Amino acid sequence: MGCARSNARWFRRATICDSVIADPTGRCAVDCLEFSGLIASRLCHDLAGPIGVLANGAELLADETDEAVRAEFVALIGAGATTLAARLRLLRTLFADGSDLAIPQAAARTVLAGWLAADARVTLEWRETDATLARPFVRLLLALAMIAAEALERGGLVTVHCASEGWQIDATGPDAALATEEAEILGGAAASVIGSRAAIAHLAAALVRKLAIELTVVEHVGEVQFRLLERAGAERAHDMLP
Numbered sequence: 001m002g003c004a005r006s007n008a009r010w011f012r013r014a015t016i017c018d019s020v021i022a023d024p025t026g027r028c029a030v031d032c033l034e035f036s037g038l039i040a041s042r043l044c045h046d047l048a049g050p051i052g053v054l055a056n057g058a059e060l061l062a063d064e065t066d067e068a069v070r071a072e073f074v075a076l077i078g079a080g081a082t083t084l085a086a087r088l089r090l091l092r093t094l095f096a097d098g099s100d101l102a103i104p105q106a107a108a109r110t111v112l113a114g115w116l117a118a119d120a121r122v123t124l125e126w127r128e129t130d131a132t133l134a135r136p137f138v139r140l141l142l143a144l145a146m147i148a149a150e151a152l153e154r155g156g157l158v159t160v161h162c163a164s165e166g167w168q169i170d171a172t173g174p175d176a177a178l179a180t181e182e183a184e185i186l187g188g189a190a191a192s193v194i195g196s197r198a199a200i201a202h203l204a205a206a207l208v209r210k211l212a213i214e215l216t217v218v219e220h221v222g223e224v225q226f227r228l229l230e231r232a233g234a235e236r237a238h239d240m241l242p
Contacts, residue, residue: 038199039095045196046087050118053080086114094142094203102132109160112145121155122173129162136211143204144169144215144226147186150197151176151224166229176224178217186217 057077064070090111105128116124124145133141141160148158148171156173181191185201208215208228218225 035199035202038194038202041196042199043091046091047084050080050084050087053077054084083118086117090115090142090146094139094146094200101135103135103138104132105129108133108138108142112142112160115146116149116158119149119155122149122152123157124149125157125159125161127159127161136207140204140207140211140213140228141167141169143200143207144228146200147178147182147197147204148224148226151178151182166227168228169226171224172222174222176219176222178219178224183217183219186215 054077057073057080061070061073061077064073093108093111105126109124109126109128112126113124116122145158145160148169151171152158152173154174156171156176159168159170159172161168178186179195179197181193181195181198182201184191185198185205188205191198191201204215212230214229216225216227216229218227
């Protein structure tokens with residue numbers, strides 16, 4: 001990936017296209033054993049927090065006799081349960097391959113909004129239509145939207161929308177940036193470091209290749225963009241446009 005600097009701003013672009021999809025060395029691929037480990041790591045990372053809230057809340061509740069304080073603990077447990085359910089719903093949609101049945105955009109947006117609700121610093125704007133999308137493509141949109149949201153460590157806006165030429169997912173906010181492994185994996189290279197975010201990036205890259213889509217990743221100061229375009233001449237394996 002090249003990196004050019006101009007007027008204290010930096011810009012990075014990477015594209016997964018034919019040369020990467022057809023690369024016989026499999027440089028973008030990850031073997032099943034490694035990928036299963038990355039998924040397990042991601043599940044632990046995402047679920048440990050709300051499970052800990054439930055466990056701590058139950059322990060405190062058992063020892064508390066003041067009704068007002070108990071009500072606070074019950075509310076805390078309820079919030080933890082809501083967060084846990086939302087994260088499980090998104091992770092199940094993301095990692096469970098399932099069928100290729102179409103999913104309404106509204107349903108996909110609801111799943112993503114539930115996952116984002118735990119972080120009040122990040123706002124979602126999904127310009128949905130009444131159209132449905134094939135499940136594999138919904139998984140790709142959700143994966144890239146998750147990556148976009150996690151690029152906003154100081155908060156910001158995630159936008160998902162479809163134009164006539166394809167889909168775009170944007171993350172806009174202070175210091176918005178991809179993690180090193182995400183930028184490398186989505187750019188078609190082997191990751192030099194492996195963190196909890198690698199599982200989602202590997203899944204997104206695999207879905208891009210499976211669906212024969214061209215993914216372009218662009219980073220500006222304060223902005224990360226994912227652009228999805230159908231490759232000319234590719235066999236249509238999904239419903240990308242509404």
